[in-house]
Amino acid sequence: MRLRGLYAVTDSQLLAGKFLSYVEAALDGGVTLLQYRDKSGDETRRLREASALLKLCERYKTRLIINDDAEVAARLGVGVHLGQTDGSLPDARALLGHKAIVGATCHAQLELADKAKADGATYVAFGRFFNSQTKPGAPTCSLDLLSQARKRINLPIAVIGGITLDNAAPLVAHGADLLAVVHGLFGAETTQEVTRRARAFNDLFKPA
Numbered sequence: 659m660r661l662r663g664l665y666a667v668t669d670s671q672l673l674a675g676k677f678l679s680y681v682e683a684a685l686d687g688g689v690t691l692l693q694y695r696d697k698s699g700d701e702t703r704r705l706r707e708a709s710a711l712l713k714l715c716e717r718y719k720t721r722l723i724i725n726d727d728a729e730v731a732a733r734l735g736v737g738v739h740l741g742q743t744d745g746s747l748p749d750a751r752a753l754l755g756h757k758a759i760v761g762a763t764c765h766a767q768l769e770l771a772d773k774a775k776a777d778g779a780t781y782v783a784f785g786r787f788f789n790s791q792t793k794p795g796a797p798t799c800s801l802d803l804l805s806q807a808r809k810r811i812n813l814p815i816a817v818i819g820g821i822t823l824d825n826a827a828p829l830v831a832h833g834a835d836l837l838a839v840v841h842g843l844f845g846a847e848t849t850q851e852v853t854r855r856a857r858a859f860n861d862l863f864k865p866a
């Protein structure tokens with residue numbers, strides 16, 4: 659499977675009261691990867707919500723990724739996204755097997771991407787590219803760094819941080835494969851608008 663297109667990332671606060679309906683609306687518009695990102699620390703909730711997302715993903719033939727938690731990913735048989743302090747990537751790879759998607763945060767550091775690749779990552783993620791309501795304090799990353807990464811790293815590249823339909827096109831032009839988006843997708847007033855945005859993000863990958 660080619661990892662290219664919209665990478666929808668959930669946010670428990672933003673999606674409170676509309677979690678499954680908004681995620682399904684995004685899946686309707688087309689999602690290459692769906693990341694379950696929950697920072698509540700409530701493991702029971704995490705397993706319950708991730709299981710519900712897995713059912714939806716199976717219906718839409720979308721791959722599910724669990725943020726931070728390789729154990730939950732292993733229980734569900736899905737992929738994981740690990741930041742620099744989220745545990746060992748080689749251990750996660752060993753736990754999940756060679757077919758699992760394992761992503762790694764590389765901030766704005768090419769050396770971290772080299773290491774992630776050597777450790778068995780499926781994709782590398784750079785960010786944040788713009789002001790982010792979800793994670794305002796994340797380190798910043800430039801388009802120039804993205805171009806360098808594209809030349810140097812032969813893995814799918816995810817980009818993240820403040821991405822919207824208005825600012826995403828240059829990221830694709832500079833080599834991004836996956837647009838990882840929270841607010842720019844789910845910060846919509848209606849499910850119809852979520853679906854429209856998902857379609858429009860995917861359209862950015864179509865040849866002109």
Ligand SMILES: Cc1ncc(COP(=O)(O)OP(=O)(O)O)c(N)n1
Pocket residue numbers: 665667693695725726739740741742743744761762763783784785793816817818838
């Ligand atoms: C696709 C993608 N890229 C980066 C991140 C950030 O991961 P991390 O640095 O571990 O920060 P948290 O998301 O855990 O707050 C991500 N989740 N997804």
Ligand SMILES: Cc1nc(C(=O)O)sc1CCOP(=O)(O)O
Pocket residue numbers: 763765784785786787789790791792793796797818819820821838839840841842
């Ligand atoms: C979870 C996350 N990680 C980032 C990084 O730069 O590593 S930015 C970010 C937040 C993404 O949400 P939004 O699309 O609302 O900005």
Ligand SMILES: [Mg+2]
Pocket residue numbers: 725726739740741744
């Ligand atoms: Mg993390």
